[in-house]
Amino acid sequence: MKQDGVKEPHIQEGQASFMEAKGRMDTVIRNGTAVLKDEVRSVDIGIKDGRIAQLGTTGLPQGAREIDATGLIVMPGMIDAHVHLNEPGLGDWEGFETGSAALAAGGCTTYLDMPLNGVPPTVTVAAFEQKLAAARGRSHVDYALWGGLVPGKLDHLIPLHEAGVIGYKAFMSEPGGPGEDAFARVDDYTLLEGMKIIASVGKVLALHAESEPIVSKLGESAKREGRTSAADFVASRPIIAELEAIHRALFYAERTGCALHFVHISSEEGVRMISEAKRRGVDVTVETCPHYLTLTDGMLARKGAAAKCAPPLRNAEEQQKLWGAVASGQVDMISSDHSPCPEEMKDKEHFADAWGGIAGAQSSLELIVGEGHVKRGLPLTAISRMLSYEPAKRFGLLDRKGEIRIGADADLALVDLNAAYELKKEQLYHRHKHSPYIGETMWCAVRSTLSRGRVVYDGKAGLTGGMTGEWQRYRRV
Known part of the structure; x- marks a missing residue:
């Protein structure tokens, strides 16, 4: 070509x-x-x-x-800023050895591991050290580790900073992790106070932005009424739930000075809201994922729960608008959100009961270069910026990674x-x-x-x- x-x-x-x-x-x-x-x-x-x-x-x-x-x-190796490898504790779901193998095969050379589904989750220095020990000598490519912002652990944020986390992750909707010590949703008080502390150490807070009051009520209603199909799941997590959470987090960020990174944004309107805040001077970046750019909700009947994620896949019209945001440079980075699980957790009678997470670490670079450049003609420099340069720049790795240079x-x-x-x-x-x-x-x-x-x-x-x-x-x- x-x-x-x-x-x-x-x-x-x-x-x-x-x-x-x-x-x-x-x-x-x-x-x-x-x-x-x-x-x-x-x-x-x-x-x-x-x-x-x-x-x-x-x-x-x-x-x-x-x-x-x-x-x-x-190309510069991909830096995947959003990966769940689930150790310690849940290596039977995915571990550093197998997850990093998939990333290496997909052209990824550095990944940032998220705290969700580790047991214990990475919300204390002790848990951080357990995860680091699990990774040492068992990863095919380089890695960094996120810490977590959860209720009751505000006093652990600065020690985690000193230990070397790349940033912090919080969920504005229920994560749904396993066990009584699972990663917990952030409440508004913890979110606001956590932003103040994170701003003081100059790091980034990554946010899963969906409004829990909206998605929980819609989800409960659907379950109560026996609406458990793939289409019902998509309807229970509408774009407005994403927009409300984005708006609330930006409001807090403007008052605390906390740097934000919004993960897996699924809608063009969400990207546009973040871009407008950036123009106002808010220190904020946004990622989307390959599944929102290559799959649609209309494919769920054929793909099944392997394509279930939160936020859910959107329709074809919304996907085209999201590609427009990518092409116009409004999307800072593209990450996999590799969130694997055993197959039996996907194989459920009702779609609503299946685990929500897409296993896609190996395919991200090929999907975005293929769909974005080969088929749509986006410049390779723009694609490389989203896959490599911007993640390195945002998360403090640019001195050694993110571009081809001496x-x-x-x-x-x-x-x-x-x-x-x-x-x-x-x-x-x-x-x-x-x-x-x-x-x-x-x-x-x-x-x-x-x-x-x-x-x-x-x-x-x-x-x-x-x-x-x-x-x-x-x-x-």
Whole structure:
């Protein structure tokens, strides 16, 4: 496929002295087309000690390993800011080993693990240390950990900050996690006071924005009246519930100065409300997810509970409007919200009783590059911004991650834009092999993933690099 905007090759200014100082490279990726921050161009990439040391097309010495990327796009590895790997305690749902394997196979090189469904959830330093211990030596790619904002634990926020959480997560509707110590919904007092504390340490509060009073009443009415179908579930969580919660959180943020990040926004109107607040000077970002951009509520009858999530899938018209918001640059990032569970938790007689969460970690980059660029023609630079640069910038990782530039970690995804394929169950690496994307056409394919210069996934050989992922702390730049 011809790439619009591909520029003539050249050596990056000031490159020669850097090349001389570095000497022979560990790895050289040749003949690829690199997606840089502001342009797409043919360039070879020299890697030394896990970092990008050279960019150019002539004069790059032989590397100890040579990778021929002819015909491939070389993108910064995806930074997935919204992943639930469920350890400690629920590794039978998903664990660091299997979840990170799926991410690596999908071109993701760093992920931010959410506290929901860990037992205990990451709302204290002790729980944070348990999760960190569970991850060490068991992740194929790099990772950071969210802390949680829940009632009764306000005094734990600053200790969690000092321990190294990447930010904090709160639910404005019931999370529905397992056990009596499950992650709890935030009440308005805790939300307001928590924002004040989080603002004082300069970190970000991520919010699941749905109004509990609205969705609980609608859900109770539907259940009482025997309305338990997929369509009834969608109707019980309308867009207005998302908008009300966004409005309330922005109101608090404007008065506390707390930086907000809204996760999995499903509606164009929600994105627009956040964009308007940003123009008023509110420190806020917004993500959406591949499932809102590639699946619709009309597919639920065929896909079943594998496609159940909250907020739910929207209709085709709403999806097109959401793509308009993406194309206009109003969406800061796209994350998977990988929220897996055992298959028996999806296999329920009534849709309303099935676990709500989509297992999609492996497919995010392919879905967005395929649907966004291959089919819709969105620039690869814009897609890379949402998948890599903006997450790194927002969550304190930009000094080493998020773009292809000299000095950055060599976190790279080699993508074939001419390799459409049908996703099959046996190709999935996450623990429980259900996904709403099974049977769907992926319009591109990840051929290799490099994490800090090591090939951790190869399209032919599979997982190759061992579990050498490292914990990443927030690093303000």
